Amino acid sequence: MEIRYCPIPTLSSNLKALTSLNISDNKEATSFPEEMFKSLANLKYLNISHFKNLKELHTSLASLNALKSLKIQWCCALESIPEEGVKGLTSLTELIVKFCKMLKCLPEGLQHLTALTRLKIWGCPEVFKRCEKGIGEDWHKIAHIPNLEIYY
Template identity: 40%
Template sequence: MLALEDSKLEISPKTIGSLKHLRFLCFPERSVDKKVSKSICKLQNLQLLALRTEELGSDIRYLINLRFLMFSTKQKCLAKNGLGCLTSLRSLWIYECENLEYLCEDMQGLKHLRTLSIHLCKSLISLPQNLKYLTALETLAIADCENLNLTMEEGKDNQDLARFSLQNLNIASLQQLVIRNCDELSGRCERGQGEDWSKIAHIPNIFLDDSEISSTGN
């Protein structure tokens, strides 16, 4: 286990890449450069990774044993054949990605993902259509994503990311839905009154702006 919190500490890509048996690696408050990020992807025994980086490249797919991933990136769109190839991933946290507009289009590969949390991604326009194939997903949390659009126009191409609609999201095992700081969406999901309440009423645990709404389908 290695947690690097000192922002002044210089990190050698060669040193990081040689820690073959490392399972937990955290860069909680600092950003790592592209060379370090690429070296991290050599650590095939890694199970937990938390980092800030300029780019989360496709080399991330080599972390075949990764269970927990928390990251911040400067990208506008995540690379294909990268994040979506992490078949062992159980928990994914995406935070403070100011430029991120779209997630990767191959997320259907995250077959064991149970928790997806997206926070402070103010440029995020939509969620990918293939999110509906994450049948193991139990917790979906979205906060401070003020430009996120979850509506879809009838008769339009369902593959258009900017018109993704939550009512077409089919996740049989979803147990918890968290919505924070999204005033319009919170209003639409208000218990018994919001126009989208019927679409989420089956979810056992719903949190709107930190207020718990217990639901049993009523």
């Protein structure tokens, strides 16, 4: 399912079978509705992109137990990915964060995601510094991930 150029909808509980969601190109939203992800138990792929004013992701992200791939791209105002939102993503194998220039750090729970095999971070200057191999403040959160791509 693809949602573009419109206000963030309240997703129906009838979407339990939905496996892929691409939501993008919203210039007004600063956050997602609290219940946004709770009815998407079978979602495997989530792409959030081009949200100009999105400052936070809701902790309801944690209800996406089947999620394998999470891509957050071009969310220039995003400051954090909630630790509580990451804890439940036990099936996550791929996390891609691109051009989220205001992102300060990676969530603490990331080191507990043992299925995570690929992390790609591009264009996130603060996170880039914190992920420096062996010495960065966030290195302990990602050291277990076999495929790392971290670029300024």
